[in-house]
Amino acid sequence: MIKIVKRDQPSKAIFFFTPVLAIFLTLIAGGIIFYILGFKPFEALKFFFIVPIADKYGFSELLLKATPLCLIAIGLSFCFKSNNWNIGAEGQLTFGAIVSGGVALLFYDQEGFYILPIVILAGAIGGMIYASIPAILKTYFNTNEILVSLMLVYVSKLILDYLVVGPWSNPEGFNFPETRQFSDSARLPLLFEGLRIHAGIFLALAAVVISWFVFYKTYLGFQMKVSGFSLKTAKYAGYKGKKMIILVFLISGACAGLAGVGEITGPIGQLHREVSPDYGFTAIIVAFLGRLHPVGIIFASLVVAITYLGAETAQIFMQIPKYTGQVFQGMILFFLLASDYLLFFKFKLIGSKK
């Protein structure tokens, strides 16, 4: 007989094993769904997870797709680790894109090495400004940061709409909702001829290294961890809670803003109404799938990125509805949360005799 027993302490091994389990279960459930839809499960899974990255170009697209997800998720992990629920990374990304795009447009007819750094910095600052709103409202007015940050997402998209339809629209563009193309000096350099992967990936890798250092080697990281476990303990220990809330939001906003910069100065090259296919929301899944650990987030961003590419490939070659990609993302999160049960409980085999 099997009995369910509560663990004395959450298992550390299980903590890092459950994401793998969740991905495994997602693959099985995905196969079953494909079967029910009338597709050959193994063939479908092959087109979903292997074919898209089978060549150099495909792999570069995977990295391109994973870059913003990784960058945002790293930023979010600062917030989530310290019990701050920033759900509005999408808004911070959008606002970062707006500010950096605005700067890039100022230089639209100029060349110069100094332009790109200013554009990048502007994006980070834009994200920070936008993230500071929920942070300040939380610290000084006790508002709920989940609601504030989420609602600000829609505000940011409306601001972007307004700008690209109105004052920033391309004067030669017949009033269509898009800006001019940025000058080459405002574009992130491509890493390889013929591929879209750009220097933004180094921003993501830098964020990974810095966050690892902060989380595990600094006093701030320790404070965040304690606040994450118990706000009361943190208060008792005399940590300056307000300062930390604002700091983690600023870091998170800067990362999201940089992700926005990466999109508009990388593959897109201008501002228009859709700079991000909801990277800011998908990155929440990435952060949790990666267990808020920098290395875990790298793997998680690759896994989630492939669900996007796979969905496209599966539709082109097998006519599987592209929206199954979102089903996969949902299933990963669902199975992850469900298998977290194993963190706190274990199955015990009870034999016939003790």
Add this chain to the structure above:
Amino acid sequence: MHKFLIRSFVSSLVLLFTLTVAAVAKDVKAAFVYIGPTGDHGWTYQHDVGRKAVEAAGFKTTYVEGVPESADAERVLRQLANSGHDIIFTTSFGYMNPTNKVAKEFPNVKFEHATGYKREHPNVATYAARFYEGRTILGTIAGTMTKSNVIGYVASFPIPEVIRGINSFTLAAQKVNPNIKTKIVWAFTWYDPGKEAEAAKALIDQGADVIAQHTDSTAIVQMAEKAGVYAFGQASDMDKFAPKAVLTSVENNWGPYYVDRVKAVANGTWNQKDTWHGIGDGMVVISGLDSQMPSDLQAKVKKLQADLASGKVHSFTGPIYDQKGNLMVAEGKTADDGMLAGMMTYVKGVEGDIPK
């Protein structure tokens, strides 16, 4: 009648010719990139109806739905171009730059971009429909059917395509009823049932008894049905969603164009061009007229439809004045395509300002 006979004779000859040629031509594969899900009505649905017409004509097709206008569009296009497709239709404005970029890398693949203006490479063509002609019909019906003389109009984004529609609609309504006013609510979305229903409700509350729309969902006609006012279907025949409210719909009919262009690839006669077809070429289709419309109105609408098709009537015939009373189009003149393409001012009789 003469003309008609000659025309049908010629077109059947052309058809015969193309059929013979198509039989010997290589297998052409067409791909379609959609902004939304295929669904059962609306913008993407109509493109997919067009795709099915291409299939029915004997060609293989592929489609990818829900492709965001972000960095992803370029990858999807490249993958389609790389996997043996000979012609790719990109059916949303936001695909303009990715379409041109990928077209440069695949000179042997033809690209067709809907509603855009950039044709940077010889293998990129553009196409759009003169929906404003359909709106001339709707305006005529609205101006006749209204009792309150207030007509509501749910608009999406302040771009020339939408402004042109509002103007064409209002001019036609004024022609049959000089007292009408068109009230606009901007929904700032192409598809959002919640927002669209709210916009419709706001207009009905302001006394509008006919509602027109330039957004994609069925929420507006359903709201009109509930409130007991009239409405018009957008993109697809929406009669089944609100049988009492919907007087008629303006349908987007891409099939003939798509079949034409895919056949042209098969024949080797494909060329770069900018197509802007209306009622005459069958790209804009008026659905069946509702029996609530008096028979003289129905006859008038049928005639107007024929006149728009033949070119006897133009939606923008002068004198046309803007809101301030400045002359836009002189008496006896019609607006040229350049003016229509960049139209960003309301005509007299439209209430409010264009959001800036």
